[in-house]
Amino acid sequence: MKIVGVIPARYGSTRFPGKPLVSLKGRPLIQWTIEGAKKSKLLTDLIVATDDERIKAAAEAVGAKVVMTDSDLPSGSDRIHAAIKNIDCDIVVNIQGDEPLVTGELVDKLAQVFVNDPSMDMATLAHPISEEELQSPNSVKVVLNHKDEALYFSRFAMPYSRMKASELGTYEGCLKHIGMYAYSKKFLKQFCEAPQALIEKAESLEQLRALYLGAKIKVVRVQEASLGVDTPEDLVKLEKLLSQGR
Template sequence: MIPARYEASRFPGKLMQLLGDKTVIRRTYEAACATNLFDQVYVVTDSDAIEEEIVRIGGKVIRSRQAHESGTDRVAEAAREMNVDVIVNVQGDSPFIKKEPLQQLLQEFNDPIVQVGSLMRPLSNPDDIQNPNVVKVVVNKKNDSIFFSRSVIPYPRDPKQALAYYEHVGVYAFRKDMLLAFSAWPLT
């Protein structure tokens, strides 16, 4: 599912901006479909403009109410009545999403213990490490995420020590029951 809010706080209308000859949301939808990993791909939106853009190309849309705290809450609303096990949440501004990382994420769910998964990628550019618009993630030895921040984490106490930095990629996968439970938790 692709949550798609027109009135984004940092860049309203971003999903309807042209990227070449297609809108960002259209490119994201087409990229998710092109992976051939999903039984169904839906854009979940409260926007008439986004709905019209996706329907015009033969895509599938689920309308959601406007008052959601996050895209995950929007996806949870749409998934509530679906008969599915795992739901993948691809951000609406991910026009270059590729099959391989999504496939790796889905493979984690072959283990019935796994309830939630997300993606990360290594960061090496010092500007990205310092950039508050880049969400960093710290993981343990099993690659389980333990902390997310827009600040520099881990903090380089000793400048001589080589640290690994990772960017959190805004793709999430949930087992349905976990998604619904997570969406019901209070904000922290």
Template sequence: MKATAIIPARYGSTRFLGKPLALINGTPMIQHVCQRVAKAEMVDQVIVATDDVRIVAAVEGFGGQVMLTETDHPTGTDRLAEVAANLDSELIVNVQGDEPLIDPRMVDQAIAPLLKDGRILMGTLAGKIDRLEDFYSSDVVKVVKGQDGMALYFSRAPIPCPRDLNSGQLADELPRLGLLRHIGLYVYRRELLLDYPSWPKTPLESLENLEQLRALERGIRLYVAETEFSCHGVDTPADLERVSSLMSAEINN
């Protein structure tokens, strides 16, 4: 079963203009992402989806594959679907273009469940929460899943709620509780992805401002694979400096 990884990359980020082309140790961030994703064993093809010719030129410059898309897509999923419409891959992987330290094994971990079980239409990743401030932060999306691995709910709120633990007790119990933070890497069966943009926004999606709730509210089976690897996304120039340091340390080790 063929899997294509698509990396949406917008030039006009409100918090960090031109972010995909920002240099990390002399190399554009989008190049770091492409090269790491290409090392995933279950990925057959990597394509950058962008709305800007400057990113097209950069990707072509390092020998990557890129597609220029429409400029008015409301979400990255819509941009993804435009590219997927021209592919014959059964599985489409959405990898964020601001994750230059992504481990290729994370991509494989997200893909594997859909290869094993044809009933799973969509997949994603989650990692253990190990800091109390992350559990309470609305910037960290939490996920709760059932015993079958399927997502029950995503929220910016601290879920599930440990009713009988105060904050001090909760901090001590975090490793045992196995609370999960969502990692925004998705795998779609192509037919589902092509339908996705036509679905209207759902009430919970609008309330939480979490697009993945659109799938849950429509009854889509969304498998949550757990990973031991962590992500270091770049949202601001300060994040870029932090990732540059981490990458330098990784090279030196």
């Protein structure tokens, strides 16, 4: 089984332009992600998919393969599909370029799903949710079936529409979703060629297109998320945490 990791890294981020190249303790953000992903034991290859020559140069400087992709691609999944469509592989792991603390262990948790069950369409990660995360529309929740497969994703505090988690005495009705994915190459093609689903548009969550298409999405439970960088403020917080040795 050939498992390829792809790091989508676009220059023109709306909230943080040039984000992959910003310095975190003296190294570009993209370098942190590459070095973390390279510690995976299951990836057979690692590729950076970018639209910018400066990001290409930074990635190649630390030994990463680079595929240039169109700036106008609508999502990270489309960028990944464009990068791997002519590459011989079975499984693709989407490694977010703004996750500088990603580890090889996290990547392998996603890849292992397909080693265990090659019939799976997708895999993703989630961790136990807090009351603050449950109530925040910025935190995506996922409800699972008894096989730890996704039933639905939402920004709402599901499934607690009638009874609160405090009344039921448990927060185990859902988990906090982490936006890392792995896909079979076959399903990634189907996903990217399909139009947006109504539920996807309504919730602004592209993984709902996968559920609409009938995908089986395995949800791997982890204890906590790695710290991502969405804004300059996130970068400052991460610098501080790393300086404290955390």
